[in-house]
Amino acid sequence: xxxxxxxxxxxxxxxxxxxxxxxxxxxxxxxxxxxxxxxxxxxxxxxxxxxxxxxxxxxxxxxxxxxxxxxxxxxxxxxxxxxxxxxxxxxxxxxxxxxxxxxxxxxxxxxxxxxxxxxxxxxxxxxxxxxxxxxxxxxxxxxxxxxxxxxxxxxxxxxxxxxxxxxxxxxxxxxxxxxxxxxxxxxxxxxxxxxxxxxxxxxxxxxxxxxxxxxxxxxxxxxxxxxxxxxxxxxxxxxxxxxxxxxxxxxxxxxxxxxxxxxxxxxxxxxxxxxxxxxxxxxxxxxxxxxxxxxxxxxxxxxxxxxxxxxxxxxxxxxxxxxxxxxxxxxxxxxxxxxxxxxxxxxxxxxxxxxxxxxxxxxxxxxxxxxxxxxxxxxxxxxxxxxxxxxxxxxxxxxxxxxxxxxxxxxxxxxxxxxxxxxxxxxxxxxxxxxxxxxxxxxxxxxxxxxxxxxxxxxxxxxxxxxxxxxxxxxxxxxxxxxxxxxxxxxxxxxxxxxxxxxxxxxxxxxxxxxxxxxxxxxxxxxxxxxxxxxxxxxxxxxxxxxxxxxxxxxxxxxxxxxxxxxxxxxxxxxxxxxxxxxxxxxxxxxxxxxxxxxxxxxxxxxxxxxxxxxxxxxxxxxxxxxxxxxxxxxxxxxxxxxxxxxxxxx
Amino acid sequence: xxxxxxxxxxxxxxxxxxxxxxxxxxxxxxxxxxxxxxxxxxxxxxxxxxxxxxxxxxxxxxxxxxxxxxxxxxxxxxxxxxxxxxxxxxxxxxxxxxxxxxxxxxxxxxxxxxxxxxxxxxxxxxxxxxxxxxxxxxxxxxxxxxxxxxxxxxxxxxxxxxxxxxxxxxxx
Numbered sequence: 096x097x098x099x100x101x102x103x104x105x106x107x108x109x110x111x112x113x114x115x116x117x118x119x120x121x122x123x124x125x126x127x128x129x130x131x132x133x134x135x136x137x138x139x140x141x142x143x144x145x146x147x148x149x150x151x152x153x154x155x156x157x158x159x160x161x162x163x164x165x166x167x168x169x170x171x172x173x174x175x176x177x178x179x180x181x182x183x184x185x186x187x188x189x190x191x192x193x194x195x196x197x198x199x200x201x202x203x204x205x206x207x208x209x210x211x212x213x214x215x216x217x218x219x220x221x222x223x224x225x226x227x228x229x230x231x232x233x234x235x236x237x238x239x240x241x242x243x244x245x246x247x248x249x250x251x252x253x254x255x256x257x258x259x260x261x262x263x264x265x266x267x268x269x270x271x272x273x274x275x276x277x278x279x280x281x282x283x284x285x286x287x288x289x290x291x292x293x294x295x296x297x298x299x300x301x302x303x304x305x306x307x308x309x310x311x312x313x314x315x316x317x318x319x320x321x322x323x324x325x326x327x328x329x330x331x332x333x334x335x336x337x338x339x340x341x342x343x344x345x346x347x348x349x350x351x352x353x354x355x356x357x358x359x360x361x362x363x364x365x366x367x368x369x370x371x372x373x374x375x376x377x378x379x380x381x382x383x384x385x386x387x388x389x390x391x392x393x394x395x396x397x398x399x400x401x402x403x404x405x406x407x408x409x410x411x412x413x414x415x416x417x418x419x420x421x422x423x424x425x426x427x428x429x430x431x432x433x434x435x436x437x438x439x440x441x442x443x444x445x446x447x448x449x450x451x452x453x454x455x456x457x458x459x460x461x462x463x464x465x466x467x468x469x470x471x472x473x474x475x476x477x478x479x480x481x482x483x484x485x486x487x488x489x490x491x492x493x494x495x496x497x498x499x500x501x502x503x504x505x506x507x508x509x510x511x512x513x514x515x516x517x518x519x520x521x522x523x524x525x526x527x528x529x530x531x532x533x534x535x536x537x538x539x540x541x542x543x544x545x546x547x548x549x550x551x552x553x554x555x556x557x558x559x560x561x562x563x564x565x566x567x568x569x570x571x572x573x574x575x576x577x578x579x580x581x582x583x584x585x586x587x588x589x590x591x592x593x594x595x596x597x598x599x600x601x602x603x604x605x606x607x608x609x610x611x612x613x614x615x616x617x618x619x620x621x622x623x624x625x626x627x628x629x630x631x632x633x634x635x636x637x638x639x640x641x642x643x644x645x646x647x648x649x650x651x652x653x654x655x656x657x658x659x660x661x662x663x664x665x666x667x668x669x670x671x672x673x674x675x676x677x678x679x680x681x682x683x684x685x686x687x688x689x690x691x692x693x694x695x696x697x698x699x700x701x702x703x704x705x706x707x708x709x710x711x712x713x714x715x716x717x718x719x720x721x722x723x724x725x726x727x728x729x730x731x732x733x734x735x736x737x738x739x740x741x742x743x744x745x746x
Numbered sequence: 747x748x749x750x751x752x753x754x755x756x757x758x759x760x761x762x763x764x765x766x767x768x769x770x771x772x773x774x775x776x777x778x779x780x781x782x783x784x785x786x787x788x789x790x791x792x793x794x795x796x797x798x799x800x801x802x803x804x805x806x807x808x809x810x811x812x813x814x815x816x817x818x819x820x821x822x823x824x825x826x827x828x829x830x831x832x833x834x835x836x837x838x839x840x841x842x843x844x845x846x847x848x849x850x851x852x853x854x855x856x857x858x859x860x861x862x863x864x865x866x867x868x869x870x871x872x873x874x875x876x877x878x879x880x881x882x883x884x885x886x887x888x889x890x891x892x893x894x895x896x897x898x899x900x901x902x903x904x905x906x907x908x909x910x911x912x913x914x915x916x917x918x
Contacts (some may be wrong), residue, residue: 246890410749611893613830614832624831625830625831625834625835626834626835627830628832643835645835645836645844645890646887646888646890647887648844650834650835670831670832670835670911671892672890672891672892672893673890673891673892673893676890719886719887719888720885720886720887720888721885721886721887745843
C-alpha cells in the first residue's frame with residue numbers, strides 16, 4: 096500500500112469511526128451494530144438463547160436433531176428409532192423395548208417428517224411426532240423432556256412416508272403406505288401388481304399420551320402414496336395425500352411411473368370416516384403391530400396387537416375423493432386459511448393449487464370424471480383455484496407466512512420461489528445450495544405461521560463445507576423472509592438427512608422443561624433410593640447390583656462374588672437432585688453401551704462377564720473435580736467357584 | 747455468490763469501531779445494579795470477605811434468626827427420612843465420609859447456617875469463608891444441591907439437633 100493510499104484509508108476510517116461513535120452514543124434503542132448484515136442477524140451472543148427451536152428429522156440416522164434459530168447451533172439429538180449409545184437408548188433394560196416391532200427389535204429406521212402437536216391449528220409445544228419410514232412406525236416425543244415416550248407400529252403398510260401429519264387439535268396423526276403391497280400380505284407374483292396390490296391410509300389416535308392406536312385404515316387403490324397434510328380452518332376435518340405411480344407399475348418406476356399427465360391428491364373427510372367407524376362400517380382385518388410406551392416408572396413396555404379396522408371406500412360414501420394433479424406430485428400443503436391445497440407436481444411445469452370450497456361445490460354437483468374403486472375422481476378444472484406459471488423446475492414442498500405468501504422449493508432448478516396466494520404471481524426467487532427438498536417456516540404448516548425465517552433443507556452439499564471424504568453433512572440454509580425479498584443468512588450442517596423440519600418460538604417449549612426426576616417418586620422396581628440400601632443379590636445365574644451414584648462415587652464400588660457367564664444387571668440410581676448432573680456408568684467388555692442416568696432416575700445395564708479377573712467400571716459423564724476418582728472394581732471368579740458375595744464403598 | 751457483507755473490509759472496520767464506541771459510552775443508559783453484590787455500598791460488610799457479620803454467623807441464604815424450642819421428635823423423624831435419601835450418600839453420622847461428619851454440626855454452626863448451607867451450597871461454597879475452607883479440605887467435592895424445600899431443610903435441621911443432643915460431649 097502506498098503512503099497516500101494508506102492516508103486515504105485512515106481518513107475514511109477516522110470519519111467512519113466518528114460517525115459510528117456519534118450514532119452509537121445517541122441511540123440506545125436503535126438497531127444493533129451492523130443491522131442488516133447477515134452475520135449480526137444470525138449472531139446469538141454467548142449465554143443468550145436462540146429465538147426458535149427447530150426440530151430436524153435425522154433421516155437415515157433414525158433420530159431427531161434440535162437446532163436453535165437463527166444461529167443454526169445443534170443443541171440436542173433426540174434418540175427415536177435408532178439405538179443411541181450416547182445415552183443408552185435402545186440398549187438399557189428400561190429403553191430397549193421401545194424399539195420392538197412385530198418383526199422383533201429393530202434398532203434403526205429412516206425418520207422423515209417431524210410434526211409438532213397442535214391446539215386450534217397452532218403448534219403448542221407439547222409433543223413432536225415423527226415417522227419411521229422403513230419399518231412403518233410413528234413416535235411421540237415429549238418436549239418437556241426431549242425424550243421419545245411412545246412408538247406405534249403401523250400394520251398393512253410398507254414405506255411409512257406420508258406420515259405423521261397432524262390434525263388441528265392433534266386428534267390424529269395420519270399416515271399412508273408409500274409402496275402398495277398385497278393386503279393382507281400374500282405370496283403372489285410381482286407381475287400381478289394391478290390385481291393384487293393395494294394401499295392403506297391410516298388415522299392414528301394422537302391426543303391421548305400412552306394410548307396411541309390405529310383408529311382406522313382406509314383401503315385405497317394400488318398407487319404410491321407420498322406425502323400428506325391435514326386440512327385446517329375451513330378444511331378442518333379433511334386430510335390430503337399425494338399419489339404417484341397411478342400407472343400401477345412395479346418395475347423401473349422412474350420411467351414407467353412418469354407416463355400419466357396427472358396423478359391424484361386424495362382428499363379424505365375423516366369426520367365422515369369417524370361416523371362410518373361409529374356405525375361399524377368396514378371390518379376388522381388381521382395385522383400384527385406393536386405399541387411401545389414409556390411408563391410413569393420410566394420403563395418401556397411393549398404390547399402386540401393383532402387387528403385393525405379397515406374401511407372400504409365403497410362402504411363409506413362421501414369419505415374420499417381424488418383430485419387430478421399434474422404430474423407425480425410430491426408435497427401437498429394447506430395454506431393457513433385452509434382454503435388452498437398446494438401440490439408440488441415434481442415433474443410439472445406449474446404449481447397447481449386446488450380450492451377447498453370449489454372441491455366442496457364439485458362434490459355437491461357431482462363433477463366426477465370417473466370413479467376408481469368407489470372413489471370419485473373430480474374434474475381438474477372444477478377444483479382448481481389457479482396455477483403458478485413458470486415457477487421453476489421440480490416444485491416439491493410449500494410453506495406459508497402470515498401475509499398470504501407461499502414459498503415453494505424447486506428441487507431441479509435449486510431455488511426457493513416466493514409467490515402470492517390468490518394471484519399466483521411469482522414475487523421473488525432465492526438460489527439454494529443445492530437442490531432443496533423440504534422447506535420449514537416456524538409454524539409454516541399451521542393456522543398461524545410465526546414467520547421470520549425459512550429454512551431450506553438441501554439434498555446436495557458439494558462445496559458448502561470443508562470436504563470430509565466421500566460423505567458430506569447435509570446442508571441447511573437459513574433465509575430471512577421478513578422483508579419483500581428473501582435474504583440468505585447462513586449455512587449450517589445437519590445430521591443424517593433432514594427431510595422435513597418443524598419450528599416454533601422457544602418459549603412454547605422452555606416453559607415446560609423438566610430439569611430432573613424427583614427421587615422420592617422414582618418407581619422403578621430396581622431403584623435404590625438411599626446409599627445404605629445399595630447391595631448385591633444373586634438369583635440363580637443373575638446377579639442384581641443395586642447401585643447409587645452421587646458426586647463423585649458409586650455405592651458399592653467394590654464388588655465380589657460374580658462368576659464368568661453370570662448375567663449381571665447393574666441397576667444404577669442417580670441420587671443427585673440438581674439440574675445438569677447426570678452420571679454415566681461403563682464397564683469393560685459390555686457388549687451394549689454405557690448408561691447415562693439422569694438425576695433421580697434408575698437405568699439398568701446388562702453385562703455378561705467373559706473372563707476371570709478384576710475389571711473396572713467408571714463414570715463417563717464428567718461430574719466434578721473428582722470425576723476421575725469415580726470408579727470401581729468388579730471381581731469375576733471362575734464359573735462354578737461359588738465365590739462369596741461382598742460389596743462396599745469406603746470400607 | 748450469496749453473502750456479501752464480509753467481503754468488504756470497511757464493513758468490518760465499522761463493526762470494530764461500533765464495538766469500541768459502545769464500550770466507550772460507559773453506562774449511558776443502563777441503570778446501576780441495585781444488587782447486594784456491590785460490596786462497597788454495603789455498610790455492614792466485613793472487610794476482606796465482603797460478608798456482613800450476620801452472613802458470617804448465619805450463612806448466606808434466606809434463613810435468618812430462627813426461634814427454636816425443644817427438639818420436636820416427629821419433625822426430627824421426618825428429617826431423618828429426608829436425610830437418608832438426600833444426604834446420606836455423602837454424610838455419615840459419627841464419621842467423616844465424602845463430606846464432613848454431621849453428628850456434631852449443631853454444636854459448631856448456627857441453625858441458620860446449617861439450613862442455608864443445605865438450601866444454597868453453591869453460593870455458600872463460593873463466598874462464605876468457613877464453607878470455602880471445608881470445600882478445600884474435602885478435595886473440592888461439591889456439596890450437591892438436593893433441592894430441599896425450606897420445610898425439608900428445617901426437618902433435617904431438627905434431625906441433626908436430635909442427633910447432636912445425643913452427642914452432648916461434642917457440643918461446644
